[in-house]
Amino acid sequence: METGTTTSARYRRFADLEARGYSPLYDDWCTGISDDTELLAMLDTLPPARRQPVLFLGAVRFVGVPLEGFATFRSFVLARWPEIRQVMRTRTTQTNEAGRCAVLLPSLAAISAAEGRPLALIEVGASAGACLYPDRYAYRYSPGPALDPAGGSSVPALDCSTAGPVPFPQRLPDVVWRAGIDLNPLDARDGDDARWLEALVWPEHTFRLERLRAALGVVRSEPPLLVRGDLTEEIVPLVDRAPRDAVVVVFHSAVLAYVDAEGRNRFRETMLRFAAARDRPVHWLSHEGHGTLAGVDGAMERAPEELDGRFVLQHNGRTVARTGPHGQSIEWLP
């Protein structure tokens, strides 16, 4: 059972390893929290899984904390704790990052070209579904091409730095069907859901906030089919619902960390079976953090030099690239 000491260590670690250099405000707040016995005691009234820094920070921002130093943050939390606590008990971290489409696009386009068919996309752990629209965004690869959808994009171009032999597409693939599965699908048309997604974007990342707002506009204009449920239970029936004249790609990004080892193993076995099917192969793209697949037999080899915070992109269980977790970079492996 976690105690105040370990909650303190958790916030200290978050400040030192995740926020420093990336969000000075979260660094300041979390360093302050880690030394504050009163705030730590309040956090410890929640179950351990609900004490996580990203959930707390998102909840405090959702309730409306001013973006100022730790003293203001602390007073705000003490004054508004019942509302903050309620958000922490009912919401989960569901950051939806359209930027990840930049690292999925080369594989999606290559699959569509190789199969000679448009795409039917299924995202497991889709949140509000912003990653289901890779054909609607503009891309700026550096070095690499600029790609724009026909008719332009209402979303700021997704910038992605590149290394290695990335198989850049010449044009964006066609997507004829899009669907997602989530334990708690968020509705881009719902004001509170959209505000929650905004609260999860770190304060200094204004370009990500702008991108999120624009991407949710794309989702609202043509909402995807979003199924509520567990990815291990819902994936087989959803694949069955996909149109037969399209090539089905099941993908996920920053999801498997929330699934236990047994669930990951089951999901992986299902996906490898789908990928090997002769009658109707389904492609599987996994974009997850290092270590997420640890414990799943043969899913990923880990080397110490790879533990640098980057994600791993796999196609049908085979590692093809290392990436920036928000889609900001891709290094294609030879």
Ligand SMILES: C[S@@+](CC[C@H](N)C(=O)[O-])C[C@H]1O[C@@H](n2cnc3c(N)ncnc32)[C@H](O)[C@@H]1O
């Ligand atoms: C960090 S968000 C990532 C959202 C999106 N994939 C992206 O990259 O922007 C993880 C999502 O996975 C969902 N999730 C976690 N475990 C799940 C499960 N067992 N089945 C379905 N969805 C799950 C969460 O509800 C959340 O919306």
